[in-house]
Amino acid sequence: MAASNVTGLATKLRSTLKNSTVLTPDSEGYAQAIIRWSDEMEKRAGIVVYPETAEDISTAVLLSKEYSVPLAVCGGKHGSSGAASIEGGLQIDMGHMRDVSIDLSNNTAKVQGGCIWKDVDEAAAPHNLAMIGGTINHTGVGGLTLGGGYGWLTGRHGLTIDEVRAVTMVLADGRIVTASSDENQDLFWAVRGAGHCFGIAVDFTFQLHPQENPVWSGQMIFPASKALTTVVNFANNLVATTDGASAMVMGITQPPFMQEPAVVATVFHDGPEDEAREIFKPLLDLNPRINTTKVRPYVEQNSLMNGPVDYGNRKLSKGVPYTLPLSPDFVHSLVGELKKLHAQVDGSTKSIMLFEFFHMGKVLRPWQDMAHAIRGEHNQVMIGPFWLKPEDDATVRSWATNTAAVVRGELERVNGKEVADSIGEYGNYDGLLVDPQRIFGKNLPRLAELKQKYDPENVFNRGYQLVAAP
């Protein structure tokens, strides 16, 4: 990409865009604009545009093509694959488009493509409504929704994409279209799982659900050496017996206030306190070192895990599927993998592995319903290394790749190779960018066809490669 094209494009964008902010590396606010959830993903874009309207997004896309300057799109900036940032090119940052409007006539929300989940949770709460959002509320609605979306309400209602009623998209040819079950049905199929490859989501229309009750939830922290086996066995049983109202995320990590690895149980019950206390009694009786469980409004739920995974430092999130029941011995062996990382890489003790224990009954749908193909009974382990220095990037990535292979190995040991091979990867936890075949499975040929129809020049090429990169 020629530097003169980037300069020319910046000048043109500044004179053409009506309602948007255009930054270049010499602008005030530029340093802030390229910050990402993981410092490793910070890249020095040649231009950052914060659009305010669909029309300005469309103009930016068309001008980037005219000037041959590649583009990247970002929303909540949580991706750790590098797809949402760009060295030297045009960064379209949706962060100025964060409105949420609720339509109480049908309990839907129109949510702009730059929102984070906190925006949605807080707009819906006064109406006793909620959406299946991410479990950490500073995560972006755009990236999470376009790739699937699991959350605390998955047990009750399924995936985020299952509740998308329409998406307004800016396409590679600049058109602003609606994708829904009535309009552009093939695009609607594609954007629910592979949306990042098809355009820029201006807004989503979500079906909200009544969320009348306060919920019971919080965190319990135990020394792993004493409690891990009990906690894993409890969680296996929880998923097997809940109707979807209860869920848990189990972390293994080394908290700064403990001298040994800990198991952190973040628990959730969408129902009354006495019912919750009975269900979670085996954990409450285990004498947690810290216990923050209590009755709280649902709107607080997606902030419970925010702190330890906030912005700052270098991080990666790589998901690998696992099936229940999870073996406690296997999780003990993963504590050993974490210790190996601590020994190898300075400043890596904040690293965490998060095991989701969600009831999957509402997720099970035919894989061909929409692009998102991962519809099995399995849950995800999120391998989340934290580190400080760029010189450790390769070591940490290699550790994450090896640890992901260890978890895959366990999936094979438990289920046999053929079944394990049929279980794909969740694209949104794909910090290491695997082959799209592993993410979309049998949906890949149709996606490749639709990519030719909607983005034949592969303008949106920063994530999975559905067709060859230009």
Ligand SMILES: Cc1cc2nc3c(=O)[nH]c(=O)nc-3n(C[C@H](O)[C@H](O)[C@H](O)COP(=O)(O)OP(=O)(O)OC[C@H]3O[C@@H](n4cnc5c(N)ncnc54)[C@H](O)[C@@H]3O)c2cc1C
């Ligand atoms: C701390 C943390 C917690 C998480 N929790 C969950 C969880 O509970 N459930 C879950 O399912 N996933 C979760 N994830 C994974 C998350 O879904 C992905 O990282 C997702 O890509 C983040 O979206 P974003 O908008 O924040 O990221 P970004 O890095 O901004 O974008 C990620 C991808 O989405 C594209 N994109 C973003 N917005 C738009 C838009 N408006 N139009 C077109 N493309 C867009 C980008 O181009 C990029 O390809 C979590 C990740 C992290 C780091």
